[in-house]
Each structure stands twice: as structure tokens, then as C-alpha cells.
Amino acid sequence: MKALDIIALLLVIIGAINWGLIGFFQFDLVAALFGELSGVSRTVYALVGLAGLYSISFFAKERYRDVE
Numbered sequence: 001m002k003a004l005d006i007i008a009l010l011l012v013i014i015g016a017i018n019w020g021l022i023g024f025f026q027f028d029l030v031a032a033l034f035g036e037l038s039g040v041s042r043t044v045y046a047l048v049g050l051a052g053l054y055s056i057s058f059f060a061k062e063r064y065r066d067v068e
Contacts (some may be wrong), residue, residue, distance in 0.1 A: 005058070011051035018048075 021027045034041040 002056070007066045008051040012055050014044075015048035015052065027059050 018029050021029050026056050030044050031037070034044065
């Protein structure tokens with residue numbers, strides 16, 4: 001597994017945990033740690049979003065890996 005894949009997976013997990021906390025407890029961990037829509041929290045949200053988009057490529061990687 002490439003380093004970029006691991007980083008993307010970690011960011012997606014962080015995003016999933018944060019959304020779970022929001023859904024179950026109405027608690028935004030990123031906002032609590034870095035401030036409500038501060039520059040750092042917006043960066044975290046943006047990186048999680050980019051990681052989610054990048055992670056879509058995992059489906060294609062698995063499909064082509066099975067063909068070989």
C-alpha cells in the first residue's frame with residue numbers, strides 16, 4: 001500500500017469518526033479541537049474531502065487488480 005493511500009485512508013477514518021460524533025452526539029470534534037470554521041479546521045475538512053474523493057480510486061484499483 002502506498003503512503004498516499006494510507007494517508008487518505010486515515011483522513012477518511014477521521015472524517016467518518018467526526019461525522020459519527022456529529023450524528024450521534026451533536027459534537028463536532030474538529031471544531032472543538034481547532035475552532036468553529038477556523039483556518040485549521042477548514043483545512044482539515046478540505047483534506048478529509050480530498051481524501052474521500054481520492055479513495056474513490058480504490059474501487060478501480062481493486063477491479064483492475066482482479067483482472068490481472
